[in-house]
Amino acid sequence: MKVLPLITLVGVSLAAAAPALAQQGTKADPAVLAKIKDEGLNRSKVMETAFYLTDVCGPRLAGSEGLSRAHAWTKKQLTDWGLTNAEVEPWGTFGRGWDIEKSYVAMTAPYYHTLIGAPKAWTPGTNGALKKQVVVVKARNVAGLDEYKGRLKDKIVLLEVANPPQPNFEPDARRHTDEALQKMADYKPEGPLTATPQQQQATKQRQELSAMRARMADMFVSEGAAAILSSRGGSDGTFFTSNGAPYAADAKPVLPELEMAPEDQLRLIRLADAGIPVEIELETRTKFQTQDLKGYNVVAEIPGTDKKLKSEVVMLGGHLDSWHAATGATDNAAGCAIMMEAVRILKASGVQPRRTIRIALWGEEEQGLFGSRNYVKNHFADPATMKLLPAHEKLAAYFNLDNGAGKIRGVYAQGNEGVVPIFQDWLKPFADMGATTVTLRNTGGTDHLSFDAVGLPGFQFIQDPLDYGTRTHHTNMDTYERLPADDLKQASVLVASFVYQAAMRDQKLPRKPLPAAKPENKS
Amino acid sequence: MKVLPLITLVGVSLAAAAPALAQQGTKADPAVLAKIKDEGLNRSKVMETAFYLTDVCGPRLAGSEGLSRAHAWTKKQLTDWGLTNAEVEPWGTFGRGWDIEKSYVAMTAPYYHTLIGAPKAWTPGTNGALKKQVVVVKARNVAGLDEYKGRLKDKIVLLEVANPPQPNFEPDARRHTDEALQKMADYKPEGPLTATPQQQQATKQRQELSAMRARMADMFVSEGAAAILSSRGGSDGTFFTSNGAPYAADAKPVLPELEMAPEDQLRLIRLADAGIPVEIELETRTKFQTQDLKGYNVVAEIPGTDKKLKSEVVMLGGHLDSWHAATGATDNAAGCAIMMEAVRILKASGVQPRRTIRIALWGEEEQGLFGSRNYVKNHFADPATMKLLPAHEKLAAYFNLDNGAGKIRGVYAQGNEGVVPIFQDWLKPFADMGATTVTLRNTGGTDHLSFDAVGLPGFQFIQDPLDYGTRTHHTNMDTYERLPADDLKQASVLVASFVYQAAMRDQKLPRKPLPAAKPENKS
Structure with a gap:
């Protein structure tokens, strides 16, 4: 998570919510949701993934050898789990x-x-x-x-x-x-x-x-x-x-x-x-x-199976880069390990999603959300012009995780009133795991903002703070010890479930009105 | 403070306390007590002393150069404040x-x-x-x-x-x-x-x-x-x-x-x-x-002024040695700085004590209370034989401080019922500073035990724990930052007051019955 200098501000007016509609129009299978929980809680690999990201890859500063190791390892691991189209995709020029x-x-x-x-x-x-x-x-x-x-x-x-x-x-x-x-x-x-x-x-x-x-x-x-x-x-x-x-x-x-x-x-x-x-x-x-000044994101997919919907995409991600004085366990190996575990769970559960599911592990977040901003610019729209690329209309949702290693307590609707009843519905099976809250509040500081900036439905989950703000965020003590296994397992299951729901729903998630072009917005 | 392997045990029966007697038979002057408070709270040098002991002398491992620096500096500083007979006194053979x-x-x-x-x-x-x-x-x-x-x-x-x-x-x-x-x-x-x-x-x-x-x-x-x-x-x-x-x-x-x-x-x-x-x-x-294998204590005195009582001694002390990974701020520069400040306050307040006041900064405490045990053996009695030296009857009291940097909340009577009402009386002026408690409980782990072991009235104060047990005790983070100035000032004033009271009282402090000789007790 990057520290942004100003709080993000909310300026969206509220209309009437429509909770009764939330459960309609989905082919999500309760048996699959049960499988997801079982796989994620009883055969979790999230701590093993976290160990590789932190201890084995090491600190993952933008442009560092550790981040390169993480690129190679995550691409291979996602492929080994059966994902397709795994790529280390350059987003543009970063630096040294x-x-x-x-x-x-x-x-x-x-x-x-x-x-x-x-x-x-x-x-x-x-x-x-x-x-x-x-x-x-x-x-x-x-x-x-x-x-x-x-x-x-x-x-x-x-x-x-x-x-x-x-x-x-x-x-x-x-x-x-x-x-x-x-x-x-x-x-x-x-x-x-x-x-x-x-x-x-x-x-x-x-x-x-x-x-x-x-x-x-x-x-x-x-x-x-x-x-x-x-x-x-x-x-x-x-x-x-x-x-x-x-x-x-x-x-x-x-x-x-x-x-x-x-x-x-x-x-x-x-x-x-x-x-x-x-x-x-x-x-x-x-x-x-200085031979390669480019920055990179790692992406991989679970292809959609519905003829009509498979060209649409549900994305999930977190940033793979970290600061250099520790192994970036809570910022943000935790988020990456959970997102990777979520797609592993979906594959292991034999999910046949209607839409395509795409995981993205962002680079160069710590210097200004560069990986996600440029991915959005390259694939969806440039916030400076708001000229929309064809894929803009195909993105069903983006889910991000980057607030440390605490379990998920809910989700920020980011001022998007239409998603509130949908998320409330999706959270219902997780009440006994502590996740119940949907807030209209915005939250800032990380990669969902890159999607939000061009009117795409990007969301960050509410996580228990643990010692993220006091001890680990951007410190030399952001180490594997700071990752409570139970928290990571809970989050993995919940994310897998949200992604599955978003992939099975008849409609893409509701969007906020498109923002105006912001010519000063550099990405 | 040394960690001792077993808790110390209390086996003293209680007789009726005698609170009415506590205030009798002292020439302690309320104006002097007020001066002590004023000097210690308004013109304190305790943090300056703590800075010299920690940062300037450095880690003070038994036998190290840092401990030698502390010997030289404390001897000089006590002399500069007007104490007499300041000495770096060998207690016997320690090691390398x-x-x-x-x-x-x-x-x-x-x-x-x-x-x-x-x-x-x-x-x-x-x-x-x-x-x-x-x-x-x-x-x-x-x-x-x-x-x-x-x-x-x-x-x-x-x-x-x-x-x-x-x-x-x-x-x-x-x-x-x-x-x-x-x-x-x-x-x-x-x-x-x-x-x-x-x-x-x-x-x-x-x-x-x-x-x-x-x-x-x-x-x-x-x-x-x-x-x-x-x-x-x-x-x-x-x-x-x-x-x-x-x-x-x-x-x-x-x-x-x-x-x-x-x-x-x-x-x-x-x-x-x-x-x-x-x-x-x-x-x-x-x-x-290996040229000098001896261990040392630093001692210095404020001479008594009462013809009859000046051969009697009130002692106060703490151990000067520390572990080596930090500057031993709470273990036990704090205790030494407070004891040094107490005698500085007494000198600056123009106190004319009836008994002699002697400060002792012990060496080699961390390896087994060696400095104080051998001082007691050399001057008062060997617990192995309990043959008493002449000075044994002359010691009015010993006060120790070695439980971190927290302010004083009271005093452990160490099973000595006779001192309870006396200490309760002496604490009265400190109720508004949080020190009210006299407990009959024993406390272990440090140098007052050396006195207690030969039937001398040795006491350790009750201190607020702060982060002594969790963060600083025997760690690389036992540094100057861990010393709250207000806590050290309060403790200095209270100790100065106790020592003054003990020096002015007609009688020495009551003693427990003499213990039996313990031939197995190695000092």
Whole structure:
């Protein structure tokens, strides 16, 4: 899941719902639905798939060797399960590949201590081992940088930590309460929202900080600093990674930079602030790949069997890429493993879908939903022009999963009132598994938005948050341990069931009105 | 705080308490008590002291350079504050000094990933960089080791992880509830307790595991393994360190061993278990020091001013040594910083104590309370013989702090019914600061036990647990961030007040009956 700078806003008016119609016009077979549950709960392979995606493929940064391994493995695995037309499909130009070949950082004065950190994505290595003194840079604005001129040559720059860790009285992980789910279910759109003054202020501060960081980066290069140690937060040995990475083939040079565990970074800063000389030993080696700048999605199909409907497609997907400091277990091996398990379950259950079912494992989501946006642009429509390609009318639905490893509690209708009674009906067999809620609310941050942006019915499920927001999302601790098997099994069965229902229904899912072209919308 | 294998047991019968007597016979001055609060809350230096103990001195493993730095710094600091007779006093023979000079570990196949870990205390380094394949050893008993014979030569042995991390629905940190404190206050000893069958079983399992680990260690050496990666648990980048270290000057050789973050260790194990070759790159360098095998305590005094009472002593202390993977902030820089702050407050408040006040910062607590046990043996009595030295009758009280960084909620009377009303009286001015509870309960695990073992009135305070048990105790995350300033200030003021009261009282604190000699009790 990518962090988007602004909340997505709902501006759709409500008309009367039509629950009585929901169950009509489907050839979904209750016996098949029972088979799906049985296969997914009693012969699950979702944890095995998750193990391959995380531990075996490794971190799957956009353009990395790990993502290439995942392309090859998922294509083969989907084919082995009997899917057809499995392809690693290029979507266009992304940028440079990048991998870490060595990462070592320690404090060597005033005494020795290894430090926890990793190279920031797409930064260069140190070209051998360095031993350097540090300078803490605390400039609050661009003018504040002046005092560091002439002081950074050959030094390691330490940047401040915004939120120092402290003893934590809140649990990392939680599940949605009944009250929270009811609130979602009761949600009514209230017309176009505008950002609150606080949100506007926060956006402004982010923009200023971003501009400031760009100026700092230039200055550190021009002043001849040796490297940068920064920290985006975290605690307990967990650190967050950041975006804003120079992956473009023509990106301007930056310094070696490591993202550090805040406890380690703060110790260095406290010592330096107290006037105690701090020496850092640093050796990183990173590798850029520029021969293939393309980005890719992996797609595969279960062909439809209904003469009239098999040209229509039900899609499901999640993004295959991750950040680099861990194996991207909850973001988003979980989503991919569940979607892969859903199609495996459908094949193993002998489903004969009327429509074609197509799974897509997106690339380059973390840098801006690039894989799905460009897939939509290449196959369905460009939101900048809203000229519709022929396949636009053939897409019955798109289902996405990318909110961590928590089980499914319901689905976001994304302001599409027509789907509410249909989803409510489809959820009925899952009430005993905790999934009951359909909300008209939008949710943002991930690949269903690419479909929604061109008027296609794209949906993200409501998932239990677990420790996604607090511990794993974009951290070095997004590992296999964070995947509760029961949650992944439940989600796999539910997704398989939704996809089956969407494939068997007489009609495609209802759509919202087509949006206007947005010429500024870059994909 | 050391983890002791068995709970301590209470066997003291209760007589009638005497609260009316508590306030009698003291020359404690309410104006001085007010000064103590004012100095400690408004001009505190406790966080500065904690910074020096943690960040500046560094990890303070028994015998390490960090502990030597702490000896020198605390002696000087106590002297600078006006204390007298500051000494770094040897207590006897401990064993070898040991420091880490380099620590780097990464997985280099099936792909590159840096790993979080640190050399186990008192293990040798790798003698340069190694790149080796791994073998996972899963023997459940000694016989199970046979299948690994001939398979370990030149390999890195991976040992299993007992408790894999998972999403955590409980908060790391908590404070004592009113109910929990009331339960402690209501506690009545019920005569000698015996260990429950569960406790006996747990002890047996620990002994078996310990024997098994010793056999394994020998076998890994004799089979020619290159190194060991083990994990004692933890989560989120936090890992625990273990005891059982070969610090004795004549300890038999062991292999290089690293204690690893469980997430990293588990990934290596899962990959190896799946038949995927795992290669580890490992370079550690450790340094043994055998010229000075002695252990030390730091002591300093505020001399008494009452002609009759100044030969009597009120002691306060905590252990200065720590484990090596972090800076021992909560275990036990916090306790030392608070005790140091308490005597600083007393000096700054111009206190003229009737009795002499002596602070002791113990060494080698983590290996078995060695510093305090031997201090007691050298100065007061040997529990093996119970022959009392002259100073035995002169000790008015000993107060210890070593349960993390949480504020003081009361005090353990350690089965000494006579002190209950006295402590209840002394706590009165601290009701608004959350400290109200006197419990007859014993508490174990730290240096007041050394005094208690020879019939001296030694006490440990009740502290809010915060995240001591879950996150910091013996981990790589026992860092300065874990020290809440308000908690440390409150504790400093309370300890200063208790010590002042004990120094001004006409009588020494009541004692329990002298224990019988315990010839088997090794100190």
